[in-house]
Amino acid sequence: MSVVAVPGSKSVTARALFLAAAAEGTTTLRRPLLSDDTDGFAEGLTKLGYAVEREPDRWRIEGRPAGPAVGQADVYCRDAATAARFLPALAAAGHGTYRFDASAQMRRRPVAPLTDALRRLGVDLRHEEAEGHLPLTVTARGIKGGDLELDASLSSQFLTAMLLVAPLTAEGLRIRVTGLVSAPYVEITLAMMRSFGVEVLREGDTLTVPPGGYRATDYDIEPDASTASYFFAAAALTGASATVPGLGAGALQGDLRFVDILRRMGAEVETGADATTVTGTGRLSGVTVNMRDISDTMPTLAAIAPFADGPVRIEDVYNTRVKECDRLDACAENLRRQGIRVETGRDWIEIHPGTPIATEITCHGDHRIAMSFAVAGLRTPGVTFDDPGCVKKTFPEFHEAFAAQRRAWGV
Template sequence: MAVVNVPGSKSITARALFLAASAAGSSRLEHPLVSDDTEAFGAGLKALGYEVVATDGAWTVNGNADGPPARSATVFCRDGATPSRFLPTLAAAGKGSYEFDASPQMRRRPMKPLTDALSALGTQIQFHDQPGHHPFHLISHGIHGGELTLDAGLSSQYLSALLMLGPLTRSGLTVHVSDLVSRPYIDITMATMTAFGQTVDHDDRTFVVRPGGYRATRFEVEPDASTASYFFAAAALLGEKVTVPGLGTQSPQGDLGFVQVLEQMGAVVNQDSTNTSVTGNGRLRGITVNMRDISDTMPTLAAIAPFANAPTRINDVYNTRVKECDRIDACAENLQRMGIRVETGPDWIQIWPGEPEPATINCHGDHRIAMAFSIAGLAIPAGITLDDPSCVKKTFPAFHTELHELKRQLQLAS
């Protein structure tokens, strides 16, 4: 048995940073994730004029209810999707002139549904290169509010950004959603907003947010469910038991639903309100599963699928093609390098059982590819090699150390 201490949720940390910056007064975020993505978010807030102080195990943010204190700024969002999408939205709530840019990897990822929505609300956006992508110049005059229709079929972050913007508008915001992927992330957004004093009225496709701002607070960030998926997968793959404390049935994170996928494959799952354990039996069943709502865990399942007793098919994950890399193609490429038969379609991947061979994994600079295939390597006697092991710094800088600790606890050969 192993106990794995998973760092704070990236998704919750990013939302809490946005909301703390938007609340008049001082907020303290306990146990936030410290990684390249969240450090980019914190640096972006500082560039926008907010005071962000990091102490041991916590961040203190002095917020401003009227948008960024700085009337002009240049913000570099690095590789992070949450800073790239949330920080311009925060800037739109204020009054000023701002330059936004991101890494070449992030420049490729789409922003258009969000930037179109901000433009419709009165924000001026001038793109310097490809429309709907970084880099761009944003001029804000504050947001009156209103009603709009949004396509969030490529990323739920577009909707999350607008929901968090809603209380900062003068008259509130109503968003009708024509398509929505990864719906559980919206639950994370709404739960975090509630902690900062705001609620969202909604049905399946319409979300209504009232004006009124946010309340500064002390906020505890729970462990990251997406990160936990790798260690739960290791338990199922190796026939071991792994427990992640601090992550239980009370969590709003949809990616914790990955343990139900492992349950379908034959693992035993035990949960209470604050802990989750997965116990493998040394055998995996091949399954067919729709992962639209938990698509960040798709590479985790793909990496362990060759060890199942029948083919595994993962459906409805088109949005993974516009992540840090095309994750469907990246998973297929690396599984084929390991000698595994794979077929793909526009929004699906099917993986056949086999005997994975040692291989060099092409991470494509994607933290989730690196971490997922590291788990597969635990069951390959000669292991695997990552061409870019440091890319895990995006969300989990200590991943390799924690994986080594897992092997120590399970008494696996290094």
């Protein structure tokens, strides 16, 4: 058995930063993820006037339920979708003029479902260039609240942003949700809101959030389940064993369900109270899976799919086309260049068995493409990457950590 140290969850860290900023009092976050995305989020809070004190394994945030401490700010969100979608909602609850911009990659990604929702609640905001995209200026005068219908078919982050800001509104929010993807991420949001003192009432597709704000707390960040998928997949691929402590039966993150797919493909999986272990058995079976709820792990499965003994078909993952890149096309493109037969549709990809040849992987600036094909590279010596540094978004030390793990496994 090999114990793998996985850094903190990006999704949990981003939500915790928002909640800490919105809460009354000082919150301590323990073992947060330090990556380009979370650094950008924390920097955005600082620009908005929140006091953020950072040590390597402990961050302290002084909350301000009334909103940003400054009346004007220019926030650069880098490549971070969480910052670009959460921080404008937080700013809208305050009073002032706040501009949000981001990298060219993030500018291409949509924010329209969020900004449409804020506008319907009376928030004054303006897209400076392309409608529904950053850059964006929010002229904030607080949010009254009320009833809202929200389309979450492109990303659950739009719903999360509105849920997180709801306790800061005057009347609370009653949100009717349509087309939800990545539903487990919303469960993370609801559980974390509960930890900060807010209980959300759920009735069918409607979520009701009371006003009244949050209370500060000490909060432990669990390891990132999406990142753990690379080590679990590597174990299944090579016949090794990987144990990730901190991700057990009570884990918040739905992406841990990736191990259920590996089990179906033939790996041995043991999930305990506070750890999960995957052990490869020397074979991988073909499988058809719906990954709508765990779509961030789609590239992980796609990259190792050629080593299965039958086709691997991944369905209901249209939203991966509007991530850091079009991940369906990026996976298909790289697999085809490796000599693998691949078919794709609007929301699916089917990958046939084969022996990938060594080639340079085109990362499209996407951390998940780079890390996924690094896993597959365990069975394809000579694979290189056009942009290996793009992993800084969520796991800056990935290549070093993965190389060390490979040596520990002797593969």
